Amino acid sequence: MSAAASTAAVDAGAATARRRLPWGGMARLTVRRILTGVPLLLTVTLGVFALAAASPFDPVRGYAGDAALTADQETLDRLAANLGVGEPFAVRWWDWLTAALRGDLGDSTVLRQPVLEVIAERAVWSALLCAVAFAVAVAVGTLLGVLAARRPGGLLDRTVTGTAYTLSAAPVFWLALLAVWFFALRLDVLPAGGLTDSGSSYVSFGDVAEHLVLPAGVLAVSQLPWFVLYVRQGVVDALAEDPVRGARARGLAERTVLVRHALRSGLLPVLTLIGSRVPELITGALLVETVFSWPGIADATVRAATAVDFQLLAALTAFATVAVLLGNLLADLLYGLFDPRVDFRDM
Amino acid sequence: MTCERPETSATGGRPDVLAPLPVAWRSHGPRQRSWRTLRVRTSAVLTAAVVLAVLLVPPLVQLDQQAVDLAAKLRQPSWSHPFGTDDVGRDLLLRCVYGLRVSLFVGVAAALVAAVVGTAVGALAGALGGWVDRVAMRVVDALASVPHLLLGVFVVALFRPGVWPVLLSVAATHWLSTARIVRAEVLSLRGRPFVDAAISGGASRWRIAVRHLVPAVLPQAGLAAVLSVPHAMWHESALSFLGLGLPAHMASLGNLIEGARGSLLAGQWWPTLFPGLFLIVPTLAVAGLAGAWRDRIDPRRRSELML
Numbered sequence: 001m002s003a004a005a006s007t008a009a010v011d012a013g014a015a016t017a018r019r020r021l022p023w024g025g026m027a028r029l030t031v032r033r034i035l036t037g038v039p040l041l042l043t044v045t046l047g048v049f050a051l052a053a054a055s056p057f058d059p060v061r062g063y064a065g066d067a068a069l070t071a072d073q074e075t076l077d078r079l080a081a082n083l084g085v086g087e088p089f090a091v092r093w094w095d096w097l098t099a100a101l102r103g104d105l106g107d108s109t110v111l112r113q114p115v116l117e118v119i120a121e122r123a124v125w126s127a128l129l130c131a132v133a134f135a136v137a138v139a140v141g142t143l144l145g146v147l148a149a150r151r152p153g154g155l156l157d158r159t160v161t162g163t164a165y166t167l168s169a170a171p172v173f174w175l176a177l178l179a180v181w182f183f184a185l186r187l188d189v190l191p192a193g194g195l196t197d198s199g200s201s202y203v204s205f206g207d208v209a210e211h212l213v214l215p216a217g218v219l220a221v222s223q224l225p226w227f228v229l230y231v232r233q234g235v236v237d238a239l240a241e242d243p244v245r246g247a248r249a250r251g252l253a254e255r256t257v258l259v260r261h262a263l264r265s266g267l268l269p270v271l272t273l274i275g276s277r278v279p280e281l282i283t284g285a286l287l288v289e290t291v292f293s294w295p296g297i298a299d300a301t302v303r304a305a306t307a308v309d310f311q312l313l314a315a316l317t318a319f320a321t322v323a324v325l326l327g328n329l330l331a332d333l334l335y336g337l338f339d340p341r342v343d344f345r346d347m
Numbered sequence: 348m349t350c351e352r353p354e355t356s357a358t359g360g361r362p363d364v365l366a367p368l369p370v371a372w373r374s375h376g377p378r379q380r381s382w383r384t385l386r387v388r389t390s391a392v393l394t395a396a397v398v399l400a401v402l403l404v405p406p407l408v409q410l411d412q413q414a415v416d417l418a419a420k421l422r423q424p425s426w427s428h429p430f431g432t433d434d435v436g437r438d439l440l441l442r443c444v445y446g447l448r449v450s451l452f453v454g455v456a457a458a459l460v461a462a463v464v465g466t467a468v469g470a471l472a473g474a475l476g477g478w479v480d481r482v483a484m485r486v487v488d489a490l491a492s493v494p495h496l497l498l499g500v501f502v503v504a505l506f507r508p509g510v511w512p513v514l515l516s517v518a519a520t521h522w523l524s525t526a527r528i529v530r531a532e533v534l535s536l537r538g539r540p541f542v543d544a545a546i547s548g549g550a551s552r553w554r555i556a557v558r559h560l561v562p563a564v565l566p567q568a569g570l571a572a573v574l575s576v577p578h579a580m581w582h583e584s585a586l587s588f589l590g591l592g593l594p595a596h597m598a599s600l601g602n603l604i605e606g607a608r609g610s611l612l613a614g615q616w617w618p619t620l621f622p623g624l625f626l627i628v629p630t631l632a633v634a635g636l637a638g639a640w641r642d643r644i645d646p647r648r649r650s651e652l653m654l
Contacts, residue, residue, distance in 0.1 A: 043489040048501070055505035169630035171581055173588050174604055174623035181616050192612070279494040286496055287585060301497065302589050305504035313501055317493060324492045 025344030026333055033332075037325045044321050046093050048314050053089035057308055096314065106311035110303055115315045118300055125195065126296030129289070130281055132212060133219035138274070141224050145231025146263055152236050160228060168225035172284050176218045176291040183214055190214050193292040215292040222284050223277065230273055234266030241265070268339050275331020278324050383639075390635025397629045401448045404441075412441040421615050431617040434610045439618060442603060443625045449599040451629070453514055454580035460518035461579070462572030465525025470564065472526070473533030474556050484530070487523050495520040496585055503591040513592050517582045525571040532564040566644045573637045577630035584626060600626050 060080050099106070105115035148160040167175075184192035191211050238244060239262045247261045286298040293299065297316065304312040336344050416436035424431040430439035472483040490498070502516035536542060536559075545555050584601030586592035593599050598606070600622040607618035 040485075040489050040492060043485065044493055047489065051502065052505055056507070057505045165631060165634070166627065169577070169627045169634070171584060171588075171601075171604075171623060171626055173585065174619065174626070177604065177608065177611055177619050178616070178623070181611050181614075181619065185612070185614055279492075282494040283496040283585075286494075286500070287588070290589060301500060302591075305500045305589075305591055308504050310505075313504060317497060317501055320494050320497050321492050324494065328492075 022336060022344060026336065029332060029336070029344045030329065033325070033329045037322075040325065041318065041321055042097075045097065045314065045318050046090070048317055049089040049093040049096070052310060052314075053092075057310065100315075100318075105315045108300075108304065108309050108312040110307040110309040110312065111300065115312050118312060119297060119315065119319060122295060122297045122300055125294060126285060126289070126298060129212065129216055129219065129294060129296060130285055132216040133223065133284075134274075134281065136216065136220035137223040137227055140220070141227025142231050142263075142267070142270075144224075145228045146235055146258060148228065149232045149235035149239065149262075149266070150258060157232070161232065164225035164228045167221060168229075170222075171287075172218065172222040173287040173291055175221060176215070176288050179214055179218050180291065193294070195295050211292075215288050215294050218291075219281075219284050219288045222288075223281065226273065226277065226280075227270065230270050231266065234269050235262050236266075238262040238266040268335065271334045271338060272331045275327040275329070275334065278327030282320055282323065383642075386635050387639040390632045390639070393628055393632035394636055397447065397451070397632065400444055401451055404444045405448065408441070410438070410441055412445045413437065421610060421618075424617055430621045431615075433607065433618045434615075439621055442598070443600070443621050446598055446600040446603045446622060447625050447629070449593065449597050450580045450584060450601070450626070451576075453510070453517070453583045453593070453599065454576045457514050457517040457521060457579040457583070458572050458576045460514070461521035461575055462525055462568060464518070465522035465571070466529050466561070466564070466568045468522065469526035469529030469568075470533055470556065470561055473530040473537070474552070474560055480530075483526070487526055490520065491523050495582065499582060499586050500589065500591055503586060508591055508594060510593060510597070513583055513586055516586075517579045520582070521575045521579055525568055525575070528571055529564045529568050532567055533560050536560055536563055570637060570641055570644065573633060573640070577633050580626065581630070 060076055096106070103116065105119075107113070108115050108118050111118055144160050148157040151157060180192050183190045190213055192214075193211075195208060195211055235258070239258075243265070244257055244261050247257045252261075282298070285296065286301060288294070289296045289298040290302050297319070300312065301316050303309075304316065332344075414437060416432070418436065419428075419432050420434055420436040422428055422432045422436075428438050428440065430443060433439055433442065468483050468487075472480040498520055499513075499516040502519070503512045506512040542555060542559055545559055550558075580600075583592060584599055584604070587599050587601030588605045590605065592601055595602060595606075603622040604619055607615075607622070611619045
């Protein structure tokens with residue numbers, strides 16, 4: 001009886017020990033990342049202004065556009081004074097920064113809107129696109145990776161791995177164009193671009209969902225190879241480890257061994273990948289949104305760049321940097337959360 | 348030289364006999380080896396074909412890639428035009444070869460610049476340490492936290508599209524990984540006995556860096572440089588596709604794909620398909636060769652991903 005009681009006690013203790021999450025460590029890591037992230041962000045934005053100062057870009061021309069060709073010199077001078085053109089870039093950076101902290105990121109010249117409004121309006125659609133694509137890529141990637149890892153070197157493994165390598169070499173905008181040709185033109189089952197049908201005046205769920213399928217699918221396919229290959233590698237490695245051997249020795253079913261034991265430890269390295277893939281996701285979104293005229297942030301970036309809309313570009317660069325830093329933080333938090341051996345102090 | 352890395356084993360000092368079989372055994376059977384040989388040979392043949400085509404076709408083939416033939420516009424692939432013709436009747440095979448030439452030139456040039464900068468910064472940071480190391484690594488961190496294509500878009504937007512902005516923006520984003528690899532390698536080399544021996548032999552810092560450290564990290568740096576060529580090509584073609592890349596008179600593969608968007612929406616697939624294939628093939632070939640190279644200089648990682 002005493003043996004049973006002590007076993008129960010140990011079990012209960014193990015259960016509570018497992019359930020206790022490292023909140024303190026996670027909070028400390030977050031604070032530390034913010035402390036290193038702020039100077040990093042300052043460096044990036046300062047670099048942006050330094051680059052602009054070194055470039056042949058003329059802010060007055062950029063602000064006035066074609067009107068600069070016909071405006072008189074006095075107006076241009078006043079504009080230049082207002083924009084702080086004569087001042088060194090560090091001063092202009094400081095002005096921009098203090099204004100940004102008050103919530104004023106300036107006005108976009110190409111979209112004729114405050115920059116903050118542009119970002120707020122479009123962030124939703126970009127986030128929707130990226131989230132759906134990411135979820136699909138993770139789900140399908142995990143499935144294919146496990147199937148491929150089940151028999152390394154087998155026919156399925158070679159097919160999946162080969163396709164993954166080929167896909168990872170294919171430019172995403174090219175895939176997007178071919179998808180438009182095949183699904184929108186050849187089969188005519190999905191719309192070729194935009195957020196809603198051109199005739200509709202309001203945004204409905206079904207309409208958006210229909211328009212989301214192609215861009216999200218292409219973005220997911222472009223992110224898929226990495227997940228497949230890393231999950232496959234993680235599971236293959238895990239299958240050679242002692243816990244899996246132990247599970248097999250206990251006579252557990254192959255499916256249980258694969259999913260409950262190998263996949264669980266094999267997925268860990270992939271978790272860090274999820275957060276660190278944010279730059280690639282932004283890059284992919286940049287190209288996919290352009291092909292499909294998806295009204296997201298990336299689409300605005302390209303339009304801002306083509307028209308040299310400095311205010312919008314600077315804000316978007318800062319925004320993307322924040323997203324990347326958050327992704328890295330998320331990756332480390334998830335990793336520490338799922339792997340009890342990881343010490344947050346080491347990160 | 349790179350195979351003396353300390354083992355990081357979670358089990359600590361367990362006897363070797365009981366250690367779990369390394370996964371690498373799976374890739375050592377005769378069948379696997381023949382697959383690997385096949386892959387390396389295919390990669391080598393394809394790389395050679397690409398290089399030969401790019402170098403020899405322009406001087407040897409007396410055909411003008413810009414020759415407009417409106418009577419033969421948007422022809423399907425056929426024997427006279429294996430890849431078909433574009434919307435003003437130019438032969439797409441010839442256009443693709445010339446486009447590949449431009450893409451490859453920008454890719455190799457950018458990768459070279461990136462390799463030199465990355466090796467220099469990484470070696471300096473690793474060898475000098477202290478505040479140089481800290482500042483250099485902060486710069487690397489800052490650059491690494493901006494998505495590369497976005498940085499490229501930013502640079503090209505400010506400096507106006509052209510060869511130099513594209514080349515420099517691609518190079519500026521590709522030296523980071525080389526710098527990190529070289530720095531880590533130099534740091535691990537600094538504690539080695541032969542470096543200590545050189546120091547006690549009275550060698551200067553400069554001599555140690557040039558004669559001992561740099562030659563030891565060159566294989567890794569070279570590998571990183573080779574692997575960044577396809578990436579740089581991809582980067583350039585993405586910029587060109589966005590209309591922020593090379594000017595139309597030196598059309599790269601990205602320009603070709605961008606220019607074909609109109610005919611794609613009219614239902615013609617071939618002006619889009621072939622330039623993309625021309626991007627994929629060199630990428631896979633170079634990756635295959637680089638993988639074989641890495642197997643040679645770092646046999647321990649043989650079973651790992653070839654990416």
